[in-house]
Structures are given as structure tokens and as C-alpha cells.
Amino acid sequence: MTQLRVPGPTPCPPEVLKAMAWQMVNHRGPEFHAMLAEVTENLKKIFQTKNDVLILTGSGTGGLEAAIVNALSPGDKVLSVSIGVFGDRFANIAATFGADVLSYKVEWGKAADPGVIEKAIRDNPDIKAVMVTHNETSTGVTNDLKAISKVVKGSGKLLIVDAISSLGSINLPVDELRCDVVITASQKGWMVPPGLAMVSVSPEAWKARESAEMPNFYWDFVRAKNMYDEKKENPWTPALSVVYGLTVALKMMLKEGIHNVFARHERIGNMTREGIKNLGLPLFADPAYASNTVTAVSVPAGMDVNKFRQVLREQYKVVLAGGQQTLKGKIFRIGHLGLVDEKDIKEILTAIQKTLPIAGFKK
Numbered sequence: 001m002t003q004l005r006v007p008g009p010t011p012c013p014p015e016v017l018k019a020m021a022w023q024m025v026n027h028r029g030p031e032f033h034a035m036l037a038e039v040t041e042n043l044k045k046i047f048q049t050k051n052d053v054l055i056l057t058g059s060g061t062g063g064l065e066a067a068i069v070n071a072l073s074p075g076d077k078v079l080s081v082s083i084g085v086f087g088d089r090f091a092n093i094a095a096t097f098g099a100d101v102l103s104y105k106v107e108w109g110k111a112a113d114p115g116v117i118e119k120a121i122r123d124n125p126d127i128k129a130v131m132v133t134h135n136e137t138s139t140g141v142t143n144d145l146k147a148i149s150k151v152v153k154g155s156g157k158l159l160i161v162d163a164i165s166s167l168g169s170i171n172l173p174v175d176e177l178r179c180d181v182v183i184t185a186s187q188k189g190w191m192v193p194p195g196l197a198m199v200s201v202s203p204e205a206w207k208a209r210e211s212a213e214m215p216n217f218y219w220d221f222v223r224a225k226n227m228y229d230e231k232k233e234n235p236w237t238p239a240l241s242v243v244y245g246l247t248v249a250l251k252m253m254l255k256e257g258i259h260n261v262f263a264r265h266e267r268i269g270n271m272t273r274e275g276i277k278n279l280g281l282p283l284f285a286d287p288a289y290a291s292n293t294v295t296a297v298s299v300p301a302g303m304d305v306n307k308f309r310q311v312l313r314e315q316y317k318v319v320l321a322g323g324q325q326t327l328k329g330k331i332f333r334i335g336h337l338g339l340v341d342e343k344d345i346k347e348i349l350t351a352i353q354k355t356l357p358i359a360g361f362k363k
């Protein structure tokens, strides 16, 4: 079987795939009302929140755009904390809709410094919101969201979090960390195909929504909330099959126990990093902030990373991700989130070990 180990899309359990083949139901009928209510309540348990959780049809980027256009007005000053490709994308979305974006860019491979965020807010008291990536998938770094939240919420700003590749895999207690808008997407740790973005919205974010003037229609949180509260429906036709899959995946996650799911990702993250180091390969991310859902590995001089990934794919059916943008050719990435256990990691480490000499790497 193929080992799809990119940081999304991730493999789906057979039970989820079976659910995806269920016949269509009326998305304005009683079966779907019950299903959407169940999925929403189960998501709240994993988000660890009493806030509203909205299920939007779209990829993660759609969820990021939705967060921006519902919370902000053109001209609003926002602080973008970017530690990689996805942080830059988030800032781009805000700028596209007319936000006045102040950028705190961190060297790729490193985590954000809460002290710098605190100073930026102090120097720019008119900042309305801080946008931050919890887990930067392009570099394999997890920010210290607790420390960041402390400085952002301590100064009364909105905290908007891209948790697309962490929520459901890495502990993110949304209410405890006072996150105002948190975005995740179905194809990452949730073990279902792409198609849904799931977003939590705090009372403070709803307050901001009242005065937010960025244009929106499809992504309007108010429509989504009202339709859900009144009818247990989405305003638009949702990706029903993905919702079917999610009902099953969420039951599996809750049965395992969410803290067991987080602990499994921690074990798997450690095992991957140790295994890579033992093969003599350098890790890209700052070890103090290494991600438990994706491991970035630096490509040593003399190693042909394209050949490496090709041989892994063709001879061992192991699919890994390359680097993005300026990291292309410089790193490769192993996704280990969602449906993954020790046996999977053992298998891919063995395949990597056998492939390395073919790709010109000498320990």
C-alpha cells in the first residue's frame, strides 16, 4: 500500500472511505440536520471550545479568507506573524482585501518570539488583530501559541490563528488560549479528504464582525451561524460526502481520546526526528519548536533530492513532500498527521535508509 506522507492530503481510514460512498441525502432534510449537529458538537470537543464552530465548504485557504473578511475592515491595521509560506499567504489575503498589514517575518525554520509581538503591539497601539500560524507546514515549526496568546490577549487584540495543520493533532485548547478565530481543514489531521474548512468564532470575534466592512458573500459567518442555529443547515450546498466521512473520523478520534491522539502525534514526531538524525540527516527546524505533524529535513550537499523522492515513490510507494518556494531543493518534508502510527514511520524510515545511497548521500 502507498505510504502517502505529505502534510495533507493525508490517508483516510477504510471506514471513512466507505462513508464517503453513502448515497446523497437532502441537505435541507432531517438526516442532514442530525448529521451536521453531531459533527459540529464533536468538533467543539476537539477544538476544546464553547465558541461557535462553523463548517464551510472550501479548502483551508478559503477558511483563512473567511476569517479575514468577517473580522476586518479595509484600512484596519493587523500584525502578521509569519514564519513561512503559509504565514505569508495569510498576510497576502489580508492585504488583498485592503488591510494595513504590518509584517513580523521570522527566519524560516525558527519560531516567532512573543517578545517581538508584544513590542510591535506596544509600538502600534492601533493594531486591531494579530494573525499567526500555529503550525507552519512549510518549515515544520510549531509556534508557542500559549505565550503568543498571552501577549496578544493581554493587550486586548483579536487573535486569528491558522491551525490548519495542527488542530486535531496537536493540543490547541481554543478557549483556554483565548483564540478568537481558529481555522483548520479536513484533509490535514482529520483523516478525511479535502473539501471542508472548520472555523471557531469567539464572542469577541462576533463583536468585530458587527463592524467589519470587508466584502463577503459566500464566506459570511453571520449567514452560516444563523442557518446553523435556526435549521442545522449550511447556507449553501455543503460537500456532503466529506461531511459523511467526517462523522466517522470524529467518532474514531473521540473513541481514541483526544489527549491520546495528541500523545500519539508527539510520539510519532519524536520517533521521526530521532530516526532521521540516526540516518545522519540534518533536521531543518529549530529543535525546541519542531512540529509533531510535519518534519522538515535539510538536504545535504551532494544529495539529489528529486531522485530521492522519485525512487521512494516508484520503488517503495513512499510519497514525501518537497520544499516550497525558496526551500525548493533545500528540504524535503515528511507528513505524519492523522492516520499514522509507529509501524508507518518504521516503514518509511527503512525505505529512506535504502534510498539514500541511490540518491548520492553518504553518511
Ligand SMILES: *Cc1c(COP(=O)(O)O)cnc(C)c1O
Residues within 6 Å of the ligand: 008, 059, 060, 061, 062, 086, 133, 135, 136, 137, 162, 163, 164, 165, 185, 194
Ligand atoms: C495546508 C495548509 C494551508 C492551505 O490549505 P489548503 O487546504 O491547501 O487551502 C494553509 N495553512 C497551513 C498551515 C496549511 O498546512
